[in-house]
Amino acid sequence: MAGLQQLLADIEPALGPFSDLALSTRNSLGCLQGEAGDAEGAVDALEQLVADVESVLGPGHMSTATYRSNLAHWRGRVGDTAGAVEDLEELLADVEPVLGPDDVFVISLRAGLVTWYRHGDDPSSALAASERALASLLKVPGPDHPETRQWWKTVATLRGEIGNTAGAVAASEQVLASLLKVPEPDHMPIYVARNNLAYWREKDRNSIAHQSTD
Incomplete structure (x- = not known):
């Protein structure tokens, strides 16, 4: 220094x-x-x-x-x-009005907001920011880019945190489907994605069962 x-x-x-x-x-x-x-x-x-x-x-x-x-x-x-x-x-x-919603710097600001929303126990705002960033990344670099998959994982976690287990399942399915497209993939991320998907499917089944008994 x-x-x-x-x-x-x-x-x-x-x-x-x-x-x-x-x-x-x-x-x-x-x-x-x-x-x-x-x-x-x-x-x-x-x-x-x-x-x-x-x-x-x-x-x-x-x-x-x-x-x-x-x-x-x-x-x-x-x-x-x-x-x-x-x-x-x-x-x-x-x-954002100057750079546009899909600019790399704008997406990085959303990533920062996700971090601090979560620290402030505001998962709903964190989810909204994550889904907006994901929408941009689905355009460029596209749905099968590693960064896009990472945002899908974040969206899955945040959906689960607010009780949207069906949405967490859907996001986890996207992660696994994308990984399965990779030629000669590293199987460890696939195992992790399958485990995450199984976890959210079980949570979703339990949620549906609980609702049916109310």
Whole structure:
């Protein structure tokens, strides 16, 4: 971290405090602070960075958006789940109209929201964000891409968490069907997918049986 601090001290007088290199160095320093165990220091550093960049580039500029995303992450890491969610929701509202709902950065923001919604015990919001990300990935890179399968797994889990066991079964079936299309597949993920599917089918049967006795 000392090397980056010295680099920043050299860059700012030469290139100015709002040069791309100076700003990205400040971002790296803030994130490294968090990774070194000082998450609160990371929040303080990134809050100042975001305030400075927003005043020059505006809230929706991609550099600002990246730093705002990092700030949300470290807010969550210090335990401010509500703050992380608020930051990401506001950021998504700023960039999605510009980038479109299927942009990679927009999908990454939804992934962050899923994480912090779940930390905040809000599985319904997490599911909505997951299903929206999945809808984008089903277009590109497509239904059989590993990233898409991972989102199907997340959707299955979240559907199950809110009691939609039939929906969890449907999502788990998608995962298994996709894995079975892979030429010369690794069989371990298939076994895991079959196990997950069997689990949700059993939960669904139990749910139906319980409803029939009410």
